[in-house]
Amino acid sequence: MDEYNLDMDRESRLGFPEVVYGQTKSVELLSKILKDYEQQGSNALASRLQPEKGEALLKEFPNAFFDSISGSFLLRLNELEETNANIGIISAGSSDQYAVNEALYTLNLLNQAAVCVNDVGVAGIHRLLKRLDDLKKYKVLIVVAGFEGALPSVVGGLLKQPIIAVPTSIGYGVAEGGHSALHAMLSSCANGITVTNIDNGYGAAMAAYRIIQLLENQS
Numbered sequence: 001m002d003e004y005n006l007d008m009d010r011e012s013r014l015g016f017p018e019v020v021y022g023q024t025k026s027v028e029l030l031s032k033i034l035k036d037y038e039q040q041g042s043n044a045l046a047s048r049l050q051p052e053k054g055e056a057l058l059k060e061f062p063n064a065f066f067d068s069i070s071g072s073f074l075l076r077l078n079e080l081e082e083t084n085a086n087i088g089i090i091s092a093g094s095s096d097q098y099a100v101n102e103a104l105y106t107l108n109l110l111n112q113a114a115v116c117v118n119d120v121g122v123a124g125i126h127r128l129l130k131r132l133d134d135l136k137k138y139k140v141l142i143v144v145a146g147f148e149g150a151l152p153s154v155v156g157g158l159l160k161q162p163i164i165a166v167p168t169s170i171g172y173g174v175a176e177g178g179h180s181a182l183h184a185m186l187s188s189c190a191n192g193i194t195v196t197n198i199d200n201g202y203g204a205a206m207a208a209y210r211i212i213q214l215l216e217n218q219s
Contacts (some may be wrong), residue, residue, distance in 0.1 A: 146170025156190025
């Protein structure tokens with residue numbers, strides 16, 4: 001029985017490649033998969049790797065890139081110019097960085113630059129208000145927040161771009177596990193916000209990329 005069956009046709013079918021979910025895979029299996037991509041001259045992203053897995057794989061792939069915060073492992077980190085970015089990633093707090101980075105490096109795989117605006121949550125909303133003019137230039141916004149998950153609603157009431165909200169599992173008490181943030185985003189009174197699953201920076205990045213691809217194909 002084959003250990004894996006890569007969907008190499010996904011890019012021609014959908015416009016983006018398969019991403020390898022690495023959290024439950026062994027270093028041995030991940031190495032085999034990544035070598036398959038490497039032999040075909042393709043970049044690859046393995047997501048949600050534990051730090052020890054990432055460090056072990058870097059020994060086998062010395063030119064690769066590993067972000068220990070998000071667990072994102074790229075065979076090749078693309079050098080992208082932020083001045084050309086179409087996507088802004090906004091986070092409520094520095095504790096949300098793992099989800100921000102997961103979105104950022106997923107977009108990097110797709111050769112899509114993004115700019116991060118971190119730690120501008122509603123507890124100090126003046127920080128967000130100072131950045132509104134900067135944020136208006138992006139075509140899509142990914143908004144990441146834990147605790148009460150209010151930031152996407154605020155952004156959705158101030159800016160007109162498509163907004164993809166990512167609830168994170170940051171918080172304690174009733175906010176623990178991200179369900180309060182998820183419910184708040186799903187019940188937001190800001191019109192038209194799209195919401196991912198808890199901690200799903202990857203899903204937000206893919207949704208943003210689909211929107212950008214559609215816009216670029218129409219221009």
